[in-house]
Amino acid sequence: xxxxxxxxEIYRHxxxxxxxxxxxxxxxxxxxxxxxxxxxxxxxxTSTIPGVSIAGKxxxxxxxxxxxxxxxxxxxxxxxxxxxxITPDGIPTPALVSRSLMVSNKISTLVVDSGSFIEPKIxxxxxxxxxxxxxxxxxxxxxEGTSRKLYSEARVLGExxxxxxxxxxxxxxxxGTTTAMAIMEALGxxxxxxxxxxxxxxxxxxxxxxxxxxxxxxxxxxxxxDVFSAIDRVGDPLxxxxxxxxxxxxxxxxxxxxxxxxxxxxxxxxxxxxGVDYRGxxxxxxxxxxxxxxxxxxxxxxxxxxxxxxxxYTMIDFSDxxxxxxxxxxxxxVKEGVGMGGYMFASLVLGVPLEGIKRSIYSEYGRLIxxxxx
Amino acid sequence: xxxxxxxxEIYRHxxxxxxxxxxxxxxxxxxxxxxxxxxxxxxxxTSTIPGVSIAGKxxxxxxxxxxxxxxxxxxxxxxxxxxxxITPDGIPTPALVSRSLMVSNKISTLVVDSGSFIEPKIxxxxxxxxxxxxxxxxxxxxxEGTSRKLYSEARVLGExxxxxxxxxxxxxxxxGTTTAMAIMEALGxxxxxxxxxxxxxxxxxxxxxxxxxxxxxxxxxxxxxDVFSAIDRVGDPLxxxxxxxxxxxxxxxxxxxxxxxxxxxxxxxxxxxxGVDYRGxxxxxxxxxxxxxxxxxxxxxxxxxxxxxxxxYTMIDFSDxxxxxxxxxxxxxVKEGVGMGGYMFASLVLGVPLEGIKRSIYSEYGRLIxxxxx
Numbered sequence: 001x002x003x004x005x006x007x008x009e010i011y012r013h014x015x016x017x018x019x020x021x022x023x024x025x026x027x028x029x030x031x032x033x034x035x036x037x038x039x040x041x042x043x044x045x046t047s048t049i050p051g052v053s054i055a056g057k058x059x060x061x062x063x064x065x066x067x068x069x070x071x072x073x074x075x076x077x078x079x080x081x082x083x084x085x086i087t088p089d090g091i092p093t094p095a096l097v098s099r100s101l102m103v104s105n106k107i108s109t110l111v112v113d114s115g116s117f118i119e120p121k122i123x124x125x126x127x128x129x130x131x132x133x134x135x136x137x138x139x140x141x142x143x144e145g146t147s148r149k150l151y152s153e154a155r156v157l158g159e160x161x162x163x164x165x166x167x168x169x170x171x172x173x174x175x176g177t178t179t180a181m182a183i184m185e186a187l188g189x190x191x192x193x194x195x196x197x198x199x200x201x202x203x204x205x206x207x208x209x210x211x212x213x214x215x216x217x218x219x220x221x222x223x224x225x226d227v228f229s230a231i232d233r234v235g236d237p238l239x240x241x242x243x244x245x246x247x248x249x250x251x252x253x254x255x256x257x258x259x260x261x262x263x264x265x266x267x268x269x270x271x272x273x274x275g276v277d278y279r280g281x282x283x284x285x286x287x288x289x290x291x292x293x294x295x296x297x298x299x300x301x302x303x304x305x306x307x308x309x310x311x312x313y314t315m316i317d318f319s320d321x322x323x324x325x326x327x328x329x330x331x332x333x334v335k336e337g338v339g340m341g342g343y344m345f346a347s348l349v350l351g352v353p354l355e356g357i358k359r360s361i362y363s364e365y366g367r368l369i370x371x372x373x374x
Numbered sequence: 375x376x377x378x379x380x381x382x383e384i385y386r387h388x389x390x391x392x393x394x395x396x397x398x399x400x401x402x403x404x405x406x407x408x409x410x411x412x413x414x415x416x417x418x419x420t421s422t423i424p425g426v427s428i429a430g431k432x433x434x435x436x437x438x439x440x441x442x443x444x445x446x447x448x449x450x451x452x453x454x455x456x457x458x459x460i461t462p463d464g465i466p467t468p469a470l471v472s473r474s475l476m477v478s479n480k481i482s483t484l485v486v487d488s489g490s491f492i493e494p495k496i497x498x499x500x501x502x503x504x505x506x507x508x509x510x511x512x513x514x515x516x517x518e519g520t521s522r523k524l525y526s527e528a529r530v531l532g533e534x535x536x537x538x539x540x541x542x543x544x545x546x547x548x549x550g551t552t553t554a555m556a557i558m559e560a561l562g563x564x565x566x567x568x569x570x571x572x573x574x575x576x577x578x579x580x581x582x583x584x585x586x587x588x589x590x591x592x593x594x595x596x597x598x599x600d601v602f603s604a605i606d607r608v609g610d611p612l613x614x615x616x617x618x619x620x621x622x623x624x625x626x627x628x629x630x631x632x633x634x635x636x637x638x639x640x641x642x643x644x645x646x647x648x649g650v651d652y653r654g655x656x657x658x659x660x661x662x663x664x665x666x667x668x669x670x671x672x673x674x675x676x677x678x679x680x681x682x683x684x685x686x687y688t689m690i691d692f693s694d695x696x697x698x699x700x701x702x703x704x705x706x707x708v709k710e711g712v713g714m715g716g717y718m719f720a721s722l723v724l725g726v727p728l729e730g731i732k733r734s735i736y737s738e739y740g741r742l743i744x745x746x747x748x
Contacts, residue, residue: 123500123501160476
């Protein structure tokens with residue numbers, strides 16, 4: 001596509017929370033700047049509490065989902081066990097969308113392990129202090145000092161890869177909206193009832209029950225001044241690591257796109273409370289399924305934390321998909337994850353027309369069905 | 375600098391073994407293509423045989439050198455123990471040159487661990503099958519099947535990051551010229567007496583004694599047809615992993631610069647014997663200290679394997695350095711390592727004048743001396 005058609009596809013299919021597209025213009029991807037995608041993974045045992053997460057066939061399976069997601073994303077098939085992650089209803093992981101767009105649009109992708117329950121069997125970046133999080137209702141999510149170490153290690157990573165690049169950061173960690181809620185609330189931002197869920201029925205009360213139990217056990221009375229101490233108690237290894245990568249990448253001249261849903265607001269909350277200067281260099285990119293979701297409120301979250309950070313949402317639906325599993329996305333299943341919205345955003349910004357994006361996704365789904373019933 | 379001055383600096387300070395600069399032109403770094411540097415590390419216990427390697431204060435220290443090198447490279451100081459790797463004579467690691475050029479010229483760098491004796495305390499890419507190599511004189515360097523697994527994992531890494539990029543691959547593994555010699559000889563290329571050394575006195579006979587003992591113990595009678603079986607017996611985890619990364623990066627549209635000395639010829643030998651089509655997409659970049667070294671013969675090695683692969687050598691000397699440690703480089707110490715020649719090459723191609731390159735190196739050396747006696 002030529003420059004004008006690319007712009008027209010962007011305006012038609014990417015919405016902007018601030019009404020401005022100037023951040024996208026500044027990216028200049030495919031011309032002066034290069035883009036790299038990092039998918040950060042971790043586990044929190046919070047996801048094994050029944051009802052919290054449907055990102056796995058059973059609550060215990062959710063601990064394996066991050067590793068399986070990235071094995072499939074990078075290698076084209078899961079390696080640890082021969083199963084593509086699905087919901088209990090059989091709806092496939094958003095890694096499917098991410099992989100199809102990564103491959104067809106040549107979007108370089110690296111996996112960062114900040115604390116996966118199992119080590120993924122693909123090459124991946126390890127943070128030395130990686131560790132799976134305990135359930136946050138213990139008030140003792142991470143060994144003391146861990147989140148500060150993860151932040152500083154992740155910052156070094158961001159710094160050594162940022163250099164004028166556009167760094168997209170996605171995630172896979174079941175239970176992440178619950179821990180994100182805890183982080184935001186602990187840091188003094190109202191998140192109760194505002195975080196998203198991978199299912200159409202968002203278990204807000206269950207999540208809040210877990211968060212408030214964690215606060216009681218940890219003796220937390222928000223707002224907590226010490227960001228890292230709050231995360232060690234009621235957070236997780238993932239969000240603080242993403243914040244560290246973002247800080248490092250920005251500090252070495254890069255721009256950062258947080259590719260995810262309401263979880264990414266906890267990253268923003270961490271950066272805000274740490275006083276990182278990310279002005280004009282940070283945005284969130286997600287799907288419209290997430291942005292327009294009535295059971296959560298990503299715009300409200302960003303407004304509480306820093307409304308100047310733009311949220312871009314890609315307006316793609318699967319109504320014309322020949323596959324039932326994908327059409328369920330339009331009903332509110334999955335919504336976001338493994339950088340899905342970010343890969344869509346990046347593809348549009350790279351000049352791929354909407355129809356080409358959908359074609360890639362449908363063709364990968366077709367390949368998967370042949371490979372194995374998903 | 376403008377385009378013409380850049381070209382003139384390139385012609386003046388980069389030599390080409392084939393007399394052609396067309397590979398450099400095709401890189402188009404800083405314009406249409408982006409560059410990323412991977413430093414691959416591993417250990418082989420071959421380096422602990424007295425006399426084999428001076429890349430550490432004592433033979434046993436050489437096992438720690440790769441991790442310390444990359445900790446210093448990425449974080450600016452060693453973390454596992456508070457010592458910059460030096461030779462027994464106190465000459466500092468080439469990581470000093472690499473770091474100064476990485477930082478001043480914003481060359482994104484990632485570390486790949488294919489089998490370091492200790493895990494570096496910085497974020498790094500782990501290959502799942504990573505393992506330090508046994509001494510090759512046992513004829514049993516790696517558990518059977520390891521080198522094939524490393525190659526395939528590394529290939530996935532190269533593929534997911536290559537995508538039209540220029541991928542530089544450097545290394546840190548003491549003992550590497552000895553294992554490289556074993557790999558080349560096992561695959562049927564004459565390497566005896568041709569590999570380099572980090573000291574001015576190259577212990578060719580000692581190295582050949584180790585290699586031939588390994589061949590006897592493993593029952594190897596060159597040329598061995600099965601590349602991976604040869605590497606499992608008398609190779610190491612490093613070179614096969616670099617070959618895998620190169621294959622993957624080329625297969626996804628990237629170009630590869632092997633940033634190192636005679637060791638990189640064993641990578642070329644592996645690719646050649648595996649039948650990888652790398653024509654026009656692969657080059658070696660090294661220093662003139664290495665290329666012009668009279669105790670080794672990188673040009674002879676490349677001629678035996680595939681003379682169409684260009685070797686570029688940067689003509690930089692430290693005769694005007696205020697620091698004795700650096701002037702020793704001109705006497706034949708160190709010569710290459712941790713991608714040093716590649717960082718010099720990349721900086722020149724990015725348009726940095728020779729004087730700017732030297733200024734960065736001297737200033738980093740000055741910082742190090744203040745930080746600690748190196």
